[in-house]
Amino acid sequence: MDWTFDYPLSTERLDLRPHRLDDLDDLVVFHSDPEVTRYIPWPARTVEQTRDALLIKLDRTAARDVGDWIVLAIEERETGTVIGEVLLKREGDDQAEVGYVIRADRQGKGLATEAVVGILDAARTQFGAMVVDAVVEAPNTASARLLTRLGFEEHRREHEGDVELIRFRRRIASG
Numbered sequence: 001m002d003w004t005f006d007y008p009l010s011t012e013r014l015d016l017r018p019h020r021l022d023d024l025d026d027l028v029v030f031h032s033d034p035e036v037t038r039y040i041p042w043p044a045r046t047v048e049q050t051r052d053a054l055l056i057k058l059d060r061t062a063a064r065d066v067g068d069w070i071v072l073a074i075e076e077r078e079t080g081t082v083i084g085e086v087l088l089k090r091e092g093d094d095q096a097e098v099g100y101v102i103r104a105d106r107q108g109k110g111l112a113t114e115a116v117v118g119i120l121d122a123a124r125t126q127f128g129a130m131v132v133d134a135v136v137e138a139p140n141t142a143s144a145r146l147l148t149r150l151g152f153e154e155h156r157r158e159h160e161g162d163v164e165l166i167r168f169r170r171r172i173a174s175g
Helices: 021-031 047-057 111-127 141-149
Strands: 014-018 069-076 081-090 095-102 131-137 153-160 163-171
Touching (some): 069 111
Parallel strands (some): 095 131
Antiparallel strands (some): 014 069
């Protein structure tokens, strides 16, 4: 079974939807911000690098196989602005990994939490995802707190080069 959602996934304030070409200007706001990207696995990007990344994301709307990522724009419904991205990686028939990023001027407003809850609820109800992982660089205490609030528990720590990673895991209750 392919993992694909009926888009958009709507939460109280957000629409989680596939990327569009006209998202570029909004993406540049946070893709180019070194404070936002400091804990993500790519450096701050130029407009051209962001455009190249966007072209790849246009097709990331379904996870057909283990290892595939769904990458969605987080659109603030009130303004129509793309304020971040939320990702879901298919790890197995009932297992996934979640990732997220929110632009700096929207952080601290519960929007990342809302986006993560939205995609996890949809993954559980539509695909039967029961175990979800997340990976955070150890200095990223804000993300670690967000995951802990959502019921994730530290699963293990590991090093990738000189970076300490914390792997979190959450078992999702059925129903």
